[in-house]
Amino acid sequence: MLTVTQDFEYERMLAGDLYVARDILPEHKSIHGKMIAQQINQVPIENTAEIVRLERTLFGKAGKNLYVNPPINVDYGCHITIGDNFYANMDCIFLDVNRVTIGNNVMVGPRVGFYTAGHPIVADIRIEDLEFGSPIVVEDNVWIGGSAVILPGVTIGKNAIVGAGAVVTKDVPANSIVGGNPAKVIRMINDQDRQKWEQAKQKYWTAKNQEK
Template identity: 40%
Template sequence: MDAEERIARGLLYTEDDAAFLSGGRRADLLFEYNRTPPGAVEARTRLLGRILGSVGRNPVIASPLHAAYGSNVHIGDDFYGNVNLTLVDDVEIRIGDGVMIAPSCTLTTTGHPVHPALRHDYNRFSEPIVLADRVWLGSNVVVLPGVTIGYGAVIGAGSVVSKDVPPMVVALGVPCRPVREISDADLDQRQPPR
């Protein structure tokens, strides 16, 4: 089995195995993006289009933005990512429409084996991450490899998400777990400006 197939199946692969992925790294463009003034909206949007695999309409990502590659990240329309967003995108990260991510969040598709004998040559595994439409991640959330977060879910600040989260729930903690459903009663909690 070749390296590409091992990566696709979530099996272990080494740094040498991953060499063929290096063309997807966007380090210089990320550096340029992080040095572009916040008010230069058109320039920043153009740069995001060159850094990320795909970008929907009206993206806003505050600097600094960090990514392992950048090219494996796909964001939908009306995305908001606050400062210190870190995307470890050795494989795909798919983010839907209307997603909001608070400061200092990490989405990592890649992990390492627990046993030290298996960690030679940076041995690792990677599994895709999916954030469905209208997800909101609170500050300092970490999303681990292979996780899907369902439509409209809210992840509480400081959570570590190691398992899938169903749609329309508030989930939080270490490890993150659903604590309640989101319902129409939540429409009365905070009213939009009139």
């Protein structure tokens, strides 16, 4: 993880204020995380232990049972905090110019993008290379489907499901299923869902025990 020293642009970036990326000091440039991600992507896929070791050096903090299936792409990497039991499938993108905080028991499909980066709406300000970043929070037990995009400033509530291909522009309520572009609540997860999947689980264990 990078050590923070006095750096006007870098500190503004993490505060969510406008900043100019090219003027960030060398010790805080995003190249450091990109180089680790490149290493991860070059490790033979069967060498799981080495992939996980490098991923733990890439992320700012990670809990137990971490695995991100390469290839992985990051901006910094060190601005990402991950809880226990995290799995992400291949080709995920973390544009972490601001913080990405992920809770416990989160599952992420392939080609999901976490985009904390943003640019001013007004063109003549945007072309001055001024940009900003807003944090993303993913709470416990969330499942994000493949090719979903999580935009700056979004919080995804506990137990929620984000459908494949969704573009999430605003906060997702806990215990909800969202989908579409822009993502909207399809429905809430309910007792019927629990009964259905409890029955399916029991059928699985019954069949498995019969095989012994």
